Amino acid sequence: MADAAAQQGSEDEVDLEAAAQAAVENSAELSAMPDAAGAEDDDGAGGKKKNKKKKKKKKGGGGGGAAFVDTDAGEDAGANDAAAGSTAAEPAVTKVDQTELAALMKKIQLLESKPPATEEAGPDKEYKFWKTQPVPQWNVADDGGDDTEGPIEVDKPQSEVRQTPLNMPAGFEWDTLDLDNEADLDQVYKLLNENYVEDDDNMFRFDYSRDFLKWALKPPGWKRQWHPCVRGSKNKKILAFISAIPAQMRMNANEQPLVEINFLCVHKKLRSHRLAPVLIQEITRRVNCEGIFQASYTAGVLLPRPIAKCRYWHRSLHPKKLIDIRFSYLPRGRTMASQVKKYRVPAEPLTTGIRPMTMADVPSACAITKQYLARFKIAPVFDEADYAHWMLPRDGVIYTYVVPGPEAGSVTDVVSFYSLPSTIVGDARHKTLNAAYSYYNVATKTPLKELMQDALILAKQNDFDVFNALDLMDNNEMLEQLLFGVGDGYLHYYLYNYRMKDLAAPDVGLVLL
Numbered sequence: 001m002a003d004a005a006a007q008q009g010s011e012d013e014v015d016l017e018a019a020a021q022a023a024v025e026n027s028a029e030l031s032a033m034p035d036a037a038g039a040e041d042d043d044g045a046g047g048k049k050k051n052k053k054k055k056k057k058k059k060g061g062g063g064g065g066a067a068f069v070d071t072d073a074g075e076d077a078g079a080n081d082a083a084a085g086s087t088a089a090e091p092a093v094t095k096v097d098q099t100e101l102a103a104l105m106k107k108i109q110l111l112e113s114k115p116p117a118t119e120e121a122g123p124d125k126e127y128k129f130w131k132t133q134p135v136p137q138w139n140v141a142d143d144g145g146d147d148t149e150g151p152i153e154v155d156k157p158q159s160e161v162r163q164t165p166l167n168m169p170a171g172f173e174w175d176t177l178d179l180d181n182e183a184d185l186d187q188v189y190k191l192l193n194e195n196y197v198e199d200d201d202n203m204f205r206f207d208y209s210r211d212f213l214k215w216a217l218k219p220p221g222w223k224r225q226w227h228p229c230v231r232g233s234k235n236k237k238i239l240a241f242i243s244a245i246p247a248q249m250r251m252n253a254n255e256q257p258l259v260e261i262n263f264l265c266v267h268k269k270l271r272s273h274r275l276a277p278v279l280i281q282e283i284t285r286r287v288n289c290e291g292i293f294q295a296s297y298t299a300g301v302l303l304p305r306p307i308a309k310c311r312y313w314h315r316s317l318h319p320k321k322l323i324d325i326r327f328s329y330l331p332r333g334r335t336m337a338s339q340v341k342k343y344r345v346p347a348e349p350l351t352t353g354i355r356p357m358t359m360a361d362v363p364s365a366c367a368i369t370k371q372y373l374a375r376f377k378i379a380p381v382f383d384e385a386d387y388a389h390w391m392l393p394r395d396g397v398i399y400t401y402v403v404p405g406p407e408a409g410s411v412t413d414v415v416s417f418y419s420l421p422s423t424i425v426g427d428a429r430h431k432t433l434n435a436a437y438s439y440y441n442v443a444t445k446t447p448l449k450e451l452m453q454d455a456l457i458l459a460k461q462n463d464f465d466v467f468n469a470l471d472l473m474d475n476n477e478m479l480e481q482l483l484f485g486v487g488d489g490y491l492h493y494y495l496y497n498y499r500m501k502d503l504a505a506p507d508v509g510l511v512l513l
Contacts, residue, residue: 122138122302151293155293161285166281166282171233189210204424204425225286226244244262247380259287260512296496300490306494307500310470311490312489313486313487314468317460346457349401354413357401357414363384365402375509376510398418400416400439403451413443413444413451415452434463435465436462471505
């Protein structure tokens with residue numbers, strides 16, 4: 001069996017190389033296309049950013065009337081912060097007096113407070129691709145001071161939208177992923193697992209489960225045609241993928257149907273052959289064919305121009321394991337026992353009656369969530385079908401708990417988090433880093449700090465190692481109090497073909513996977 005597997009791997013490599021060579025020989029059209037959105041100097045989708053501290057995930061779109069690009073929490077600096085650890089190893093200090101030590105610690109604090117390397121981009125960088133797209137630019141009066149809000153370009157009539165797929169070079173062919181086909185699901189899972197996100201030190205690799213992919217890609221109103229993939233013509237293997245899902249979004253007083261772009265991934269061996277721009281243009285075309293011309297997306301990298309910037313925070317649940325795998329470090333002067341004691345949580349939730357959400361809770365929970373999200377300047381607009389899909393518990397995917405109200409069917413509080421594990425590369429003791437990500441939390445009766453403490457307890461009960469949260473919505477009220485540590489990763493929020501004024505992190509009521 002091992003020999004057969006090795007032989008199969010060898011055959012796959014030959015096919016990939018042949019396809020790559022065919023792309024080179026037949027890529028006159030591709031060579032004229034812009035580089036992957038926001039990544040003109042990058043190796044391609046899923047590749048590492050050159051000369052950067054953190055690797056970024058690129059997802060995007062271009063051409064065809066509207067182009068969408070998404071670099072989400074999964075592969076951006078913030079997500080890498082979660083996957084690869086947000087704290088650097090402490091510098092060695094030997095034989096220094098107290099004055100020198102104080103000066104050194106001050107320098108360390110200053111360094112930790114600086115934005116990540118990706119912030120070196122911005123207004124002074126030339127974004128060749130983005131200059132051609134309907135997004136706010138860094139220059140002129142548009143730079144954060146324009147009160148005009150709404151679409152940047154008018155929607156195109158269907159007569160101006162290309163109705164046929166883009167041409168592919170020899171060796172590749174378009175297809176549409178069938179998530180109900182186990183073979184297709186296995187192939188896209190393998191593509192993402194092996195090619196999507198990996199930290200620069202090759203220590204952690206995101207591991208989206210098959211159930212997670214179904215949850216993320218099949219919300220109400222999903223369209224199979226919005227899951228295009230590229231296959232090798234010879235062996236029919238999936239070599240690249242991108243996705244869009246529908247969403248209803250409110251930006252201040254304006255509601256807008258749009259899509260969220262996710263999971264742009266190209267096989268590592270093919271990243272130098274400009275498949276990413278083709279994927280971007282094709283998903284753009286398919287979305288435009290349905291009459292949608294706006295998108296929301298997030299990125300760790302700084303592109304023209306974010307509407308908001310949020311920061312990742314991390315709360316240890318299994319500190320010994322996190323230190324063992326070098327996700328975090330043992331502070332000077334602390335023992336492992338003291339670190340474990342510091343981050344210990346109670347064995348059981350403290351809020352009376354808190355329990356997993358059920359379908360019967362959806363109407364009340366949805367109502368209080370919509371009322372809560374109305375406070376923020378950008379937020380999704382859920383109906384009960386959307387809410388049930390995104391919030392009802394799914395083991396290993398999404399965990400949602402409610403506090404029942406005094407009346408039958410009523411809910412006073414909601415707390416939720418989703419699971420995004422990482423494979424730990426090359427560690428004989430541990431195979432998986434189990435990370436929980438804060439999702440939507442609504443506290444109308446129970447104080448938010450107490451509700452989130454219960455979230456930590458419930459995450460620990462479900463064997464999560466770390467709990468991650470952004471400083472958006474009301475999260476700042478409880479992060480430091482619950483011993484979250486500030487990360488070095490930022491997550492920028494963007495809108496495509498839509499302009500709105502810059503937002504502070506607490507104005508953001510949107511969590512994108």
